[in-house]
Ligand SMILES: Nc1nc2c(ncn2[C@@H]2O[C@H](COP(=O)(O)OP(=O)(O)OP(=O)(O)O)[C@@H](O)[C@H]2O)c(=O)[nH]1
Ligand SMILES: C[S@@+](CC[C@H](N)C(=O)[O-])C[C@H]1O[C@@H](n2cnc3c(N)ncnc32)[C@H](O)[C@@H]1O
Ligand code: SF4
C-alpha cells in the first residue's frame with residue numbers, strides 16, 4: 001500500500017469528507033443568513049463516495065470524518081456510514097453534526113458503523129445557544145449527547161467556538177458539565193473566512209489565556225494520536241471529561257496537519273484555506289478509474305502548502321466553513 005507524505009514530511013491518515021453544503025442552522029460565524037442554494041447543487045452520491053473512500057484507503061487513509069454543511073440532512077446517511085465502514089483499511093468513521101437530529105437518528109448511525117461523534121454546542125445557556133445558532137434546539141442537542149454517551153462510541157466530543165462577549169465566561173458551567181461525563185469539550189478559536197470578517201474582528205479571542213488557566217488549575221496536556229484532529233487535549237484527575245483547545249492562530253499549528261478534505265461536490269482541497277480545489281468527480285464514475293484516482297490524489301499532494309495565511313487575513317477560496325466541512 002502507498003502512503004501519503006508531503007514535501008513538509010507530514011503524513012495523512014485522516015480524510016474530512018463533506019456530504020452536503022446545505023444546513024438548517026444560521027450560526028453567526030458561519031451562515032448568518034442561512035444556507036442559500038447556488039443553483040441545484042448535486043452532491044456526491046453513495047456510489048461515488050464508495051469509490052472515493054476506496055481510493056483514499058489505498059493511500060493509507062484509515063480515518064474518515066463525515067461533515068458538511070449539516071451531514072444529518074442526508075437521508076442516506078446510514079447507508080453512507082455503512083458503505084464507508086465496509087471499505088477495507090478504514091478503521092474509524094466519525095461525524096461532525098450540529099446535533100439537532102441526534103435523539104431520532106444517533107442509534108441508527110452507531111448501528112451502521114459510526115465509531116466517533118462530534119457535536120457542536122456553543123453554549124450551555126439555551127438563550128445564548130439560540131442567539132448564536134438561530135435555532136431553539138438546545139434541549140434536543142443536549143439530550144442527544146446523553147443518548148450518544150450511552151451508545152459505546154470510541155469518543156464523543158463537543159465543539160464550542162470561543163466568542164468574545166458571547167460565550168467566553170462559561171468555563172465554570174462547562175467544568176460542572178465535565179465532572180461526571182466521559183466527553184471531550186473543545187474550545188475552538190474563531191477563524192476568519194471570506195464572509196465573516198466583521199464578525200471575526202468583533203468576536204475573535206485567542207485561546208492562550210484559557211490554556212494558561214487550565215494549566216494553573218491542574219489540567220495536564222495529553223499526548224496526541226497520529227490520526228487525531230488539531231486539538232490540544234487536557235485531562236484532570238477530578239474530572240471524567242477532558243478539555244481540548246483548537247488554536248489555529250498558534251505558532252506551528254499547521255506543522256501537525258495530518259488531513260485532507262473533499263467537498264460535497266467532489267473537489268479535493270489540500271487545505272481548509274487553500275486557493276484551489278481539484279475535481280476528483282470525473283474519476284469517481286467507474287471502478288475502472290481506481291488506479292487513476294489514486295495516482296491523481298498522490299500527485300496533487302505535492303502542491304500542499306506548509307500552512308494557512310490566516311495571519312495575513314488570507315482565507316483562500318473558503319467563504320465559510322459550511323462550504324468545505326470545517
Ligand atoms: N485551521 C484548521 N482548523 C481545523 C482543521 N481541522 C479541523 N479544524 C477545525 O476544528 C474544529 C473541530 O473539527 P471537528 O470536525 O470536530 O474534528 P477534529 O477536531 O478535527 O477531529 P477529531 O480529533 O477527530 O475529533 C472545526 O471548527 C474545524 O474547522 C484544520 O486542518 N485546520
Ligand atoms: C462547518 S461545521 C459542519 C458540521 C456541522 N454543521 C456542525 O456545525 O457541527 C464544523 C465545525 O466548524 C465550526 N466552525 C464553523 N465556522 C467556524 C469558524 N469560522 N471558526 C471556527 N470554527 C468554525 C463549527 O462550530 C463546527 O464545530
Ligand atoms: S457551523 Fe455547522 S451548523 Fe452552524 S451554520 Fe455552519 S454548517 Fe451549519
Ligand code: SF4
Pocket residue numbers: 230253254256257258259270271272273305306307308
Ligand atoms: S490550516 Fe491548512 S495546513 Fe493548517 S492545519 Fe488546517 S488544513 Fe492543515
